Amino acid sequence: MIENMNNPDPFAPVRAAYADRSGAAGQARAAGQPVVAYLGNATPVELIIAAGAFPLLMAGDPLDDTPLAEQYLDDDFDGDLRSVYQRIVSGHYNLADLIVIPRSSNNYLYLYYFLRETRRMLPGQKFPEVVLFDVLHTPFLSTGQYVYKRLLALKARLEKLGGKAIDDAALRAAIVTVNRSRAALQDLNALRREARVTGADLLRATGAAGFAGPAAAAAMLRAAHAQLASLAPRGGMRLMVKGAPHDNAAFYELVEELGALVVADDHVSGERSFEHLVEEGVEPIAALAQHYQLHAPGIRSFPQLTQDRRFIEIVEQAQVEGVAFFHDEFDDTMGWDYPEQKRLLDERGIPSVFLQQQSYRTPDRAAQEAAIRALMERKTP
Structure with a gap:
């Protein structure tokens, strides 16, 4: 943790929001505001906000038991999604009025199908209605037109929830709100590049933006930035974490406790999730479709x-000196991409390590530590 004489932990509010992941949503629900829980970074939270609802990012917990997931899900579901499934079906997210799952991966799509089937098979398990946002990522005009129509369908469902039409003014305002949160994360990430913010804290900040809500998150992140910007940078080998998503900071903490710095990451719960802002000043549904x-x-x-x-x-850009490829236990895509990505690093003389088939619930921390230590020893002089 980076310290400041005036405040020993500038990230205290962010850490609290990251730890109490449903707290803000619970307060919103108690105040009479609808809550919409969502998964991943491909759900248009702007539409949720414009509908007058509170957007709550869903996340798993490796400490959770998952008996229903073990009984009803296929064996090759990622550990974090097994935990999310268990939480949904067991009622953890019953504070939500609606759950939105984007089709941003096959496992997300299959999770949606399994939840629909679970409702039929286990009518006694009460959980919110689950809807699919069928977003596709191929860079074609026809894809954009399809995503535009899916946004309109989701808009109609959220209007039903909120009991009123979502007009362009409300949607434009929501886009600005979420953009401010993303911009605040971008500025904190710039401090991480300068080794003034740890990788573990940046990961917490990214998650907290989904737990606390974009408006509250932007204020917290700006306050933290104001205190951290003047700190002296830390030393240590500059590492990137790439591969599987991380819904907790344990691996980042391990890396940084060994004396390295996670100055960059490339996974769906890291900096790529706030890399782009939604274009303002244009037709809002079109802007969201493009984004x-x-x-x-x-x-x-x-x-x-x-x-x-x-x-x-x-x-x-981040002057990375080593890359830790983090491979999930059931991942069936990274193995295809890794050889070319390692070759690109080798060409540049950047060492890397491949942490293969990492368990979500019972990771071998000793093996991870040994691999990171070995990577640090390979730092180019």
Whole structure:
């Protein structure tokens, strides 16, 4: 943790929001505001806000038992989604009036189907209605037109929930609100590049933006930025974490406790989730369609060459000195991409380590520590 004489932990409010993940949504619900829970970074939270609802990012917990997931889900579901499924079906998210799942990966789509079937098979398990936002990420005009229509369908469902039409003025205001949150994260990420913010804290800030709501998050993040901007940078090997998403900061903390710095990441719960702002000043549904079609990072995006190029751009911009590829236990996509990405790093003399088939619930921390130590020893002089 980076310290400041005036405030020993400038991230205290952010840490609290990251730890109490449903607290703000619970307060909104108690005040009579509808709550819409959502998954991932490809759900248009702007529409949720414009409908007058509170957007709550869903996340798993590796400490949770998942008996229903073990009984009803296929064996190859990622650990974090098994936990999310368990939480939904067991009632953890019953404070929500609606759940939105984007089709940003096959596992997200399958989760939606399994939840629909679970409702039929287990009528005694009460959980909110689940709707699919069928977003696609191929860079074609026809895809954009399809996403536009899916946005209109989701808009109609949210209007029903809120009991009123969502007009352009409300949607434009919501876009500005969410953009401010993303911009605040961008500014904090710039401090991370300067080694003034730890990677673990930046990961917490990214998650807190989804738990606390964009408006409250922007205020917290700006306050933290004001205190951290004047701190002296830390030393240590500059690392990137790439691959599977992280819904807790344990691995980042391990890396940084060893003396390295996570100055960049490339996964769907990291900096790529706030890399782009939604265009303001244009027709709002069109702006959202373009954003969520082209700029919402996914586990599998087309064309892969473009994603690899952006990966290397981040490596070079952040002056990364080593990359930790973090492979999920049931991931079936990263193995196809890794060889080319490692080759691109090798060409530049940047060492890397491949942490293969990492368990979500019972990770081998000793093995992870040994791998990171070995990577740090390979730092180019």
